[in-house]
Amino acid sequence: MADTPQIVLDERLKKEGIGARLIKRPELGAIAGVVLVTLFFLITADGAMFTLSGIMNFMTPAAQLGILAIGAAMLMIGGEFDLSIGSMVAFAGLIFGACTVTLGLPLLLAIPLTLAVAAGIGAVNGTIVLKTGLPSFIVTLAFLFILRGASLVGLKLASGGSTQLRGVRDAVEGDWLAPFFSGDAFGPIFAWLAQVGVVETFNNGTPKVPGIPVEILWFILLALIATFVLLRTPQGNWIFASGGDRNAASNSGVPVRKVKISLFMFAAICGALVAIITVMDSGSTDARRGFMKEFEAIIAAVIGGCLLTGGYGSAIGAFFGAIIFGMVTIGLTYTNFDQDWFQVFLGGMLLIAVLFNNYIRKRVTGER
């Protein structure tokens, strides 16, 4: 045996160029998509879209969707779906609203309580899926209706007959935790940037962009954490293995049940975080909050390179997938196109993304 182990080279192995290696990255499709959509809007849209305030305009909805999409992507890599995260936004909004308005709890209690309820429901979803062996698609579809219905019933109880619960903004005003979940961050820096002329100002001297909306910071933070977990921790390997082949992972000693239930909980917590941020921003919660967001989140994850079969994908991909979604949603308002084209455009984007990802998957797997 040699003192220093060497990898034996095989003459059949051709050295891959950087291009060939790049194309195997799951997030490539989404990055290419961002470039494509940016080019499209650079040509067709008003220049205002790509000013700082324009970018904030499309990044805000992108971030709200993106937080959900990262949860959905992690779960999809782990081989499961959660169709109830959209309804979870409404339900967690109700819990949060009831905690702050009806019970008058401070954010220090209301936020952990909301996140814990969401995590609990995620755990129930996951446990049912794993105990019964039923597809997560079906189980979470049931929760899509249950949570949506429960939100409606709960809101009527909490508000005394209305489907909307108001007064959240007043209830949380002055709470020291509020700036972490609502409004804009780095206000003083942006005010200074406006003073020195880097950021545009209105006639009265206030900056056109008063700061970075906190959801964008949460979105970036979550994308970074999720990417780190996937690529640098044992748990990341367990997620890929559990999603790729559950039996193989289990035989290898991966705690598949724990991994999958944790992912269901994480997806639900992402839904609750979106609920907290959006409810605090708007000051009220209603039963239609998060409507259809589960599908948009899955679309963003798929655009981001997640395979529907599990075991493959990336959080960074979902990050870019959500940005594409935000650009398309808001971008059309900057163009001369009729708004009615929005869904056609979105569907087209999804189709192109899936075709592109399918092509990449074939390249990666060598069609075995």
Place this chain on the structure above:
Amino acid sequence: MSDIVLKTEGLTKHYGGVHALEGANFEIRRGECVAIMGDNGAGKSTFVRQITAVEQRTSGRIWFNGGHVEFADPLEAREAGIETVFQTLALADHLNVPDNLFLGRELVKFRLGPFSILDYKAMRKATIEGLEKTGVKIPNISNTIQNMSGGQRQCVAIARTATFKSKLIIMDEPTAALGVQETAQVENIVRTLKGQGEPVILISHNMRQVMDLCDRIVVFRRGRIVANLRKDETDGQDVVAYITGAKTQAEYEDVAAA
């Protein structure tokens, strides 16, 4: 007696009304290679799944390394030193070779409660050493498993057993889907491991392979052990007679007739 690495007594597994394994008494000693043979559905893989705690047995007792053991899950069995190459490979397609070798027991360079960071460098180094130890040639260990041939995958699965300080290696039909050259490579690995004193349980349908590699042959039929034969007191034809039920060893007649 101290030579005995694994011993089972009355190992039984029922799946509802199906009695897949019934009262299996088995033992393997240090440095021994024991073949488990039998028809499809004879209970060979079921037997392995009970030892490795992939499933929990209905009844029976297991001793490993001198002590009575109750493994809760496959990871506990692996940590105790039982390494298994499963019929279905137990590899994650989208992970590379080091990630697969260390799946479920990754090397980490930093740990804080449940949070830890992978030590890729150490895992790569140990992987290359593990591959060396078994003589396995994988051109590029950074490749994901899905890009590898059947033989390479099997070699990775077997190399995994050698990377850790195993006390018993179980291989469930390791060459069933391999070509001639790849089969020879896997058989070489088994010889290398045996030469290093590792006890090996080999489940196989391949008579030549069994006669070539193993010291003893245990035959399963309809969920029961029907023969325990030393290689030098039997031959292929004789073993086939036990597999098909034409013969049963005297000491197993009671259980076989039950």
